[in-house]
Amino acid sequence: MxxxxxxxxxxxxxxxxxxxxxxxxxxxLSVIFGDTAYEEETELSADAFYEMLQKQEELPTTSQxxxxxxxxxxxxxxxxxxxxxxxxxxxxxxxxxxxxxxxxxxxxxxxxxxxxxxxxxxxxxxxxxxxxxxxxxxxxxxxxxxxxxxxKKTTDAYFIVDSLHHLHRGGRLTGAEALVGSLLQIKPVLHFEDKQIVPFEKVRTEKKALKRVLDLFDQAASIHGSLRATVIHANRPEKAETVKQKMQEKHPNLTIDVSCFGGVIGTHLGEGSIGIGWCSF
Missing domain, CATH: 3.40.50.10170 (Rossmann fold)
Known part of the structure; x- marks a missing residue:
């Protein structure tokens, strides 16, 4: 053995x-601000990353x-x-x-x-x-x-992006798409499909987007029973705790954690994003 x-x-x-x-x-992995690379978690905590992000005009990059x-x-x-x-x-x-x-x-x-x-x-x-x-x-x-x-058969995650401006700065939306989407309060819901992060749905307002993702979690829990879930946040701990409490009230027997999008993933999703992930345990 x-x-x-x-x-x-x-x-x-x-x-x-x-x-x-x-x-x-x-x-x-590393987050690179300008000419300086920081190993996330060891040299750059999630809190420190978002503090730096707010002060920078250009988005950082990441490296494996x-x-x-x-x-x-x-x-x-x-x-x-x-x-x-x-x-x-x-x-x-x-x-x-x-x-x-x-x-x-x-x-x-x-x-x-x-x-x-x-x-x-x-x-x-x-x-x-x-x-x-x-x-x-x-x-x-x-x-x-x-x-x-x-x-893997029961593992899933959905992410709600808070800022279309951030996606535009990262080259994922044109200026026109970002402007129109912001005016309409569009909140893209993303998920993993075929190993990549891709759009799942575009929902108007964060409240409706969160309800959509929570409904997906409820469906998964009804099918698979014993799931463990996490609410993932990009510098929004209070919101994450509120979402967790709502999930826990409906599923008192499940373990529900709160976790974060650190620097590397936060670079790509943007500050303010919220996600919910789960798997069988």
Whole structure:
């Protein structure tokens, strides 16, 4: 039975207790303001990112971890572990997963098994939490990967973008589209499809958009029963808590977390965004 380590990247935005677990290692992506790159979570917290974002005229950019970072992590883990399950944000929006696989092939003394979460943020983190738990209980690689693939069947997330101006600045909307959409109070609802973040619906007003996403969650809960959910926010903790309370009142037996869009994902969605994600647990 292999002694298994779990590796993920910073876009899982794991709670602190998971980051401190002995068998979990987090490899950071970076946010770049001007000529300065910051590793998110370690050098740039979510709060610090949004504070900097408000002061900048130009949007930051993001970058995946360098190959050498993964090589160093795997070589270090080889001292204590026989195998690694490396769980990463969707390969459709970042090359991080492929870089992790390439690094695994370059390291001797430890077997690296990649898992493409096909999603990001706390739903990605749920895979990490489950893999870590199973590894600690002595499950083997095949059982853990099978469980993660089973979880994929019920994992979903929807994001409500607050600012069309932000999408325009990022080159995702023309100026005319952003202007008209803002005048009409359009709130795009996005989700992951075929590993990429794509439009799901355009809804007028945030209230209606949130109701739409909550209805989707209610449908999933009625079908799958035991789900774990998270409300994800981009610098809107009070709103996230309000949404969580509303969900908890309707589903008192479910575990519902509050998590954040950190710097990397926040760069692409924009401050003020709200998301809801879930999976079977």
């Amino acid at each position: 292999a002694n298994i380590a779990i590796v993920t990247d910073s876009t899982a935005y794991l709670p602190e207790e998971m980051v401190k677990k002995e068998n979990v290692t987090v490899v950071p 971890p360098p190959l050498g970072k993964f090589v160093d992590v795997y070589e270090s883990l080889a001292n204590d572990y026989e195998a690694v399950i490396s769980i990463h944000l969707s390969s459709g929006i970042s090359g991080t997963y492929q870089t992790a696989l390439t690094a695994g092939e370059a390291v001797d003394g430890i077997e690296v098994y990649g898992f493409d979460s096909e999603i990001s943020c706390m739903p990605q983190g749920y895979y990490v939490m489950e893999a870590s738990r199973m590894a600690e209980e002595g499950a083997d690689i095949d059982d853990i990967l099978q469980r993660l693939n089973d979880m």
